[in-house]
Amino acid sequence: MxxxxxxxxxxxxxxxxxxxxxxxxxxxxxxxxxxxxxxxxxxxxxxxxxxxxxxxxxxxxxxxxxxxxxxxxxxxxxxxxxxxxxxxxxxxxxxxxxxxxxxxxxxxxxxxxxxxxxxxxxxxxxxxxxxxxxxxxxxxxxxxxxxxxxxxxxxxxxxxxxxxxxxxxxxxxxxxxxxxxxxxxxxxxxxxxxxxxxxxxxxxxxxxxxxxxxxxxNSQRLLAARSKILSRLCDTLEGSYKPSCLAVIGARESYPDFPGVPYHEVDGQSLLERAILSATGATRVTDTVVTSDSERVLTFAEQLERDGRVPPHRRQLRQTVAVESAVPLREILSEAAAGHRGVYDSAPDCLAFLSIHAFNRRAEHVDKALSVLRLTECDSVVSVHQEREPVFTHGQQGLRLLNPGRLDELSYVRERLYRFNGAILALWHEVIGMGSLLGENIAYIEMSGKDSIQLKADAVSAFSL
CATH class of the missing domain: 3.90.550.10 (Spore Coat Polysaccharide Biosynthesis Protein SpsA; Chain A)
Known part of the structure; x- marks a missing residue:
């Protein structure tokens, strides 16, 4: 001793x-x-x-x-x-x-x-x-x-x-x-x-x-606890002014390798229905809009509301019609923000873009992203999944391992790699006009592998940042 x-x-x-x-x-x-x-x-x-x-x-x-x-x-x-x-x-x-x-x-x-x-x-x-x-x-x-x-x-x-x-x-x-x-x-x-x-x-x-x-x-338990902590801490920031947040659900009807995307069902619910529920169920979302270049998709969303399957929400026909698989996300958000201004006479303070492909995203994930956006004061928040397999890049003598700790099942802070899972992009309204849609300071929320699953053809990139 x-x-x-x-x-x-x-x-x-x-x-x-x-x-x-x-x-x-x-x-x-x-x-x-x-x-x-x-x-x-x-x-x-x-x-x-x-x-x-x-x-x-x-x-x-x-x-x-x-x-x-x-x-x-x-x-x-x-x-x-x-x-x-x-x-x-x-x-x-x-x-x-x-x-x-x-x-x-x-x-x-x-x-x-x-x-x-x-x-x-x-x-x-x-x-x-x-x-x-x-x-x-x-x-x-x-x-x-x-x-x-x-x-x-x-x-x-x-x-x-x-x-x-x-x-x-x-x-x-x-x-x-x-x-x-x-x-x-x-x-x-x-x-x-x-x-x-x-x-x-x-x-x-x-x-x-x-x-x-x-x-x-026990990563699932840790992520759930983290969500609760962040939400509660964000509640302590609440004053008389509550920032407005527009949830934007971009819904293209079909891709070359994936027709009828919004209507595809998982556990008895269409992808569009699940997306709307994840938005309208989030306590920090003040307005939800489904935006699409297809009138049929918007009619389907309206029918979901009439049938009582989803709460009331707005629908907006997108003016920009994509001729390729990738849709400029900046234009989608700009049009959605303009539509919000037309209804409420003001732009939303922040926006949360929700892909319909992320069918396991829930309202708690959306709230977590918006809590982080306020707590960190970053320009944007992206939902990510931590890469837990070895990842390589080109080096001078062949491939170079970016996260060697993973070979020993260790997750060093300086080696952690995160993959955007496409579920959520939250940002302040003013960031839309910046050079990068993500801004300069990017925060994140981590989602589990199961919650990060997206349903789409491998070759399709749903939206372009």
Missing amino acids: ADSFVGSGPLVTVYVPCRNYGRFLCQAVESVQRQLYANWEMIIFDEASDDDTLEIAESLRRADPRRIRLVHNVQPRGLQWIANRALETANGKYLVRLDADDWLDESALLVMVAKLESDDKLGLVYGNYYYTDADGQILGVERGYDINAEEQSGQLPPHGACTMVRARALKAVGGYSEDINAQDGWELWFKLRRRVKAANLDTPVFYYRQHSTSLSR
Whole structure:
């Protein structure tokens, strides 16, 4: 065990959530006990574990009762509940979450405390981390972006674990939302990023274990939690003025290899019906228009409304008739915005273009895109699917691998590649007149592989950016 040579300084509270990770818990706790910075306390939360977690945690507490406390939950309460209880009972000036299956580098507390103490305006600090396999063998190093120089959109929050937070700053924003049981790092980041300064350290501070039961492998759960967090945070921005948003559903009737597109059914609903429902069901959409160069398509949309299959919406015959498969999206949006002005005497504040081919897109995805558009203040938001297979480009000596971490099933931040899935493009109205339809600052929402599926002929590009 390393000798702690810093015995004074502000107290740090390390809290350790644990559910059925008894096999890892000792290593996590011992990594704190080996810290070069000695002024810490620990709270272990046993989340109604079915394994030997409680017995191991109790033995660790008995061995170091002055610094270690144990909370046993008879039923799982969730990560955010634990975070709030830790915040409520912590004696420390600073707070750190250490997951029971991870462990700290021996200098972690020392370097993070030193950084926070160097600037009273800093509210949180975080470092890089090692990826390890289930047995603790190092697989690679995650090196994050410099948030003050390289990444300022706010869409790359620090890892929720092993980020050191000034407890007072976290209390000032009301802690965590306990009805959301994942992605606490996202909530923390968006709550604090405009209130306090943040800093990242270009050194690894913890070991992030990859194994089959890791929460990080449940991507659907993480994306759902992220949507809820973003929507709630956007609600806090609401004032007397509510930005208007026009949902634009572009519906061409046929393509050379795909006739009758809007009428094609999936699970008893036509593609056009599903698109209209995803727009009209979004709480941040204030107006929906189906635009097409086919009167038959618009008649079909009108019939869907008459039959009560979709809510009321507007329909607009597009003046620009495409002679090829690609339709200029800028013209579609411009005509739709002009139609909105004709009805409401004003242009919409923002627009969301929804392709009818993305049949698994839902209203929550549309709301998420519009929330991100407001929270990040970017020019546009695109829906994407993260590429999880190795991707190559041409290099000097043949193909060059763009994301080598994928060979080890790792998703390094700097190697992540995103593919536009065609489901949603949200943008501020003023961006339509810019040189690029996406503007200069592009944000994104990530959708799962299933939700990103599009129904169209492989050779057809439905719309041209």
